[in-house]
Amino acid sequence: MLELRAVRAGYGSFQALFDVSLEVRRAEAVGVIGPNGAGKTTLMRVISGLIRPTAGSITMEGTDLGTIAPHRIVEVGIAHVPENRRLFPRMSVEDNLRMGGFTRAARAKFRQRLDFVYELFPRLRERRFQLAGTMSGGEQQMCAIGRALMSDPRLLLLDEPSAGLAPVIVQQLFELLGRIRAAGLTVLIVEQNVQQVLHVVDRAYVLEAGSIRAAGAAADLLRSDSIRAAYLGV
Amino acid sequence: MGIFDIYLLEAVINGVLLGGVLALLSLGLNLIFGVIDVAWLCYAELIMLGMYGMYFLYSVYHAPMLVAAVICIAGVAALGVLLHALVIAPLLGTPPINQLLATGGVLFFLQSAATVLFGVEFKNLGLRLPVLKVSALFISYSRLLAFVVALAGMVLVYLFLTRTYTGTAIRAIAQDRHIMTLMGVDSRRIYFVTSAIGGGLAGLAACLLVLQYDVHPFIGLSFGPITFLICVLGGLGNFVGGFIAAFVFAELISLGGLYLDLEWGYVFAFAFFIVMMFVRPAGLMSRRS
Numbered sequence: 135m136l137e138l139r140a141v142r143a144g145y146g147s148f149q150a151l152f153d154v155s156l157e158v159r160r161a162e163a164v165g166v167i168g169p170n171g172a173g174k175t176t177l178m179r180v181i182s183g184l185i186r187p188t189a190g191s192i193t194m195e196g197t198d199l200g201t202i203a204p205h206r207i208v209e210v211g212i213a214h215v216p217e218n219r220r221l222f223p224r225m226s227v228e229d230n231l232r233m234g235g236f237t238r239a240a241r242a243k244f245r246q247r248l249d250f251v252y253e254l255f256p257r258l259r260e261r262r263f264q265l266a267g268t269m270s271g272g273e274q275q276m277c278a279i280g281r282a283l284m285s286d287p288r289l290l291l292l293d294e295p296s297a298g299l300a301p302v303i304v305q306q307l308f309e310l311l312g313r314i315r316a317a318g319l320t321v322l323i324v325e326q327n328v329q330q331v332l333h334v335v336d337r338a339y340v341l342e343a344g345s346i347r348a349a350g351a352a353a354d355l356l357r358s359d360s361i362r363a364a365y366l367g368v
Numbered sequence: 369m370g371i372f373d374i375y376l377l378e379a380v381i382n383g384v385l386l387g388g389v390l391a392l393l394s395l396g397l398n399l400i401f402g403v404i405d406v407a408w409l410c411y412a413e414l415i416m417l418g419m420y421g422m423y424f425l426y427s428v429y430h431a432p433m434l435v436a437a438v439i440c441i442a443g444v445a446a447l448g449v450l451l452h453a454l455v456i457a458p459l460l461g462t463p464p465i466n467q468l469l470a471t472g473g474v475l476f477f478l479q480s481a482a483t484v485l486f487g488v489e490f491k492n493l494g495l496r497l498p499v500l501k502v503s504a505l506f507i508s509y510s511r512l513l514a515f516v517v518a519l520a521g522m523v524l525v526y527l528f529l530t531r532t533y534t535g536t537a538i539r540a541i542a543q544d545r546h547i548m549t550l551m552g553v554d555s556r557r558i559y560f561v562t563s564a565i566g567g568g569l570a571g572l573a574a575c576l577l578v579l580q581y582d583v584h585p586f587i588g589l590s591f592g593p594i595t596f597l598i599c600v601l602g603g604l605g606n607f608v609g610g611f612i613a614a615f616v617f618a619e620l621i622s623l624g625g626l627y628l629d630l631e632w633g634y635v636f637a638f639a640f641f642i643v644m645m646f647v648r649p650a651g652l653m654s655r656r657s
Contacts, residue, residue: 183549208552216550222543225536233540236533237552285552 135160135320136181136212136289141190143180150176152344153190158289163311163321165331165338165352167365173344174324175217178293181322182214183207194289209237213287217294219278223267227258227277230266234284243286251280254313272303283314290314292323296330308334328365332356374504375626381507383622387615388515389576393591394598394610395522396569402542402605403562406456406467410475411570412592414451416482418444418574419583423491441571448567449560457559475588482585490582497579514576521572522611525565538562542605594634597641603651613652616640 136158143151150173158164166174179185181192183204192199194210202210213234222230231251235244252259255276261269266277275295282290296304304327311334315321325331332338332352340348340361348355355361397411408414418440425436455474459467497510529535537553538561548555573591581587598617602609617637624633644652 204549205552205554214550216547220544220547222540224543225539229536232536233551
């Protein structure tokens, strides 16, 4: 579904990704783990078009993302829930969701998408007229995921969804991932919370200093001594 | 009512009427600042060109008033788009001082161009609009008209910003411009739409101001500084703050003018501004974050 080949990217003269290749297959949930500053967020940003790769190629279902304008990437079915949620804080929940469904194709099925999101997050329906910035962290994360789902994506990119949330909320969030997958979405998730994310994804890549250092089935990584030592503290 | 009470009431009413027009002026500038993050220093000069447009269309070419107004609004909107395409867009992403200097340059360019093309004579539409008499009060019809139309213009912009996808995107981009790509929004297009609206508001303001004031190449200096002060006082980019600040300013000018001379009204307003900048540097409506 999504394929990255030898992608390089960075900011100005600083290179953050070195020849990263990875693949996400349809209906999979794939994790990317690694230490702070490894380039995980850059990886997400380069896929969704927030920054452009300086080399290599990214294809989504046969479409070379390098050949289309960055704001059209959402139209090929990729939605990105950015780090720190990045809601529009002084807009209502529903206006935030409306922005998520901005593309022409998404506008046509606005009501249907809205019902889907509200069913997934009943709390958002209750708060639909509230300013997004005044909600709790967990509710804001729901709103950010809901906003991404409004574009009717096939691939959902989640960047550190558990950051800054209480443990019980994080638990709910990971459970929610199952329901999002059940709705037919493919998920690529970046997480600091290695233990928990490896229990919900099928496969994972280990990104260190801008390069893929390891990859494999989540169950195998959980048993790997080096992963356990580096990320699980055992 | 004593004669002084009537003057006071008239001054308050005139303040409100002036406030409506000032609010319209500051809305255009605020919109541009909030969305594109640049200050159009030449904003009032666009209004000056619009006023000349009205003068030529109505007084020289004898177009009907409404037709002239529509052409004038569309023309200044087009100027706004042109300004963005030629001056702002190439400088986006460079230090803000560059954009300030560039739009400041456009200000002097437009003033000088107007002087060369139209001369320094004061021109007006030659209209004599009646003065309304409500019991013992005298209210200028042109001021009342300007107030009502300005309010209607602002309501229209409000509806556009809250009821349409493009309008929602305009509000959103003012809050987080860096993730608009993720929403599928082409920021460049939104900037052009915003520039057109900002220009259109300047055009509408021109139509209203030309009913009350003579036009000359330096008329922008009469509106420009005060529009900027209102925007800063309301908090740059804060539409509600600008709206309230416009009425505060207008009342200060109007009441200051009542108790002393008209010029003293401006002195009061500007002194108030300076004091407020010490008390609330981020504007009247600043959010505590």
